[in-house]
Amino acid sequence: MQNNKFDFTIINDHKSPNTYKVELMLIELGVSYESISINDYLKNNSNNRIPALIDNTFKVPNILYESGSVLIYLANKFSKLLPDFRLNATLQNNNSQIISKSVWQLVNLIPSFNNNNNNNNNNNNNNNNNNNENEVKKVLQLLDDRLSTNQYLGGSQYSIADISNSVWLLHLLKNSNSNQIISRFSNINKWLELINQRDSIKKLNNLMNNNFNNNSLNNLNNNGIKFSNDLGIAINAL
Numbered sequence: 001m002q003n004n005k006f007d008f009t010i011i012n013d014h015k016s017p018n019t020y021k022v023e024l025m026l027i028e029l030g031v032s033y034e035s036i037s038i039n040d041y042l043k044n045n046s047n048n049r050i051p052a053l054i055d056n057t058f059k060v061p062n063i064l065y066e067s068g069s070v071l072i073y074l075a076n077k078f079s080k081l082l083p084d085f086r087l088n089a090t091l092q093n094n095n096s097q098i099i100s101k102s103v104w105q106l107v108n109l110i111p112s113f114n115n116n117n118n119n120n121n122n123n124n125n126n127n128n129n130n131n132n133e134n135e136v137k138k139v140l141q142l143l144d145d146r147l148s149t150n151q152y153l154g155g156s157q158y159s160i161a162d163i164s165n166s167v168w169l170l171h172l173l174k175n176s177n178s179n180q181i182i183s184r185f186s187n188i189n190k191w192l193e194l195i196n197q198r199d200s201i202k203k204l205n206n207l208m209n210n211n212f213n214n215n216s217l218n219n220l221n222n223n224g225i226k227f228s229n230d231l232g233i234a235i236n237a238l
Contacts, residue, residue: 008033009054009061014211017171018067019051020204024163025074027200028081068106071160072099081160098154101146101161109168112139113178133181140185147187151194158198166195170205174212 008026010033012019026033038050053070055062055077064070075082082099085092112135143165146153153161169192172178182188195201 005032006034007031007055007057009036009056010034011036011038011050011052011054013038013050014207016050017168020171020208021067021163021167022051022053022070023207024167024200024204025071025081025160027203028163029074029078031078068102068164071102071163075160081158081163083157083159094155094157098159098161101153102164105161105164105168108139109143109165112136113168113172136181137184140182140188144185144187147191152191158195162191162195166192166201167204170195170201171208171212174208 008031010019010022010026012023012035014020014037023033023035049065051065051067051070053064053074055064064073072082076084083091083094085095112132143153150156152158153165169182169188173182173192196205
């Protein structure tokens, strides 16, 4: 499966924003990569966890799972988009803020929107719908408050925290219900406008537009592909 013409191989389904997060990171780094569909991948591997990334730069290729872990791995490998406090102790707080915001997306942003979308699609009662929408608004308010005093989620510099969160929001904006909610938060929208100016994001938006299907926002946790919360905890504040 590995092709040494490419530094990396990404296995994805072009449906989940988690796979787009990894693809955006590779675009940001300017490395060569190939993309393999999940169906081709499953012919050789029964572990249906995506996104998966194969690092072909080693003699024995290294395979990684979990989008958050992949972003941190790549940031450390290339010393980009995540300040290394081992080289400069003053960057320790910046480093920890970026990692915490990246993890926050996994355990707060994704579950809140998944629950809200699933309830809407299943026509659950109004009380459930209102509760889930209120939870989405609560999560977005935390994000909006953070961006009211910071240009980027990790501080003054673009980082993997911005990649983690922006890809999901940009994908969700393509859904009318989610769009109506997100559009109410001015700082988030200002930040997304800034993010959208990056060449890498323009490339990613083209990819998402070409592959977008409204159903890809529905039942993200129930499409036969495993999404996991390794931490098993909820982080209640940014």
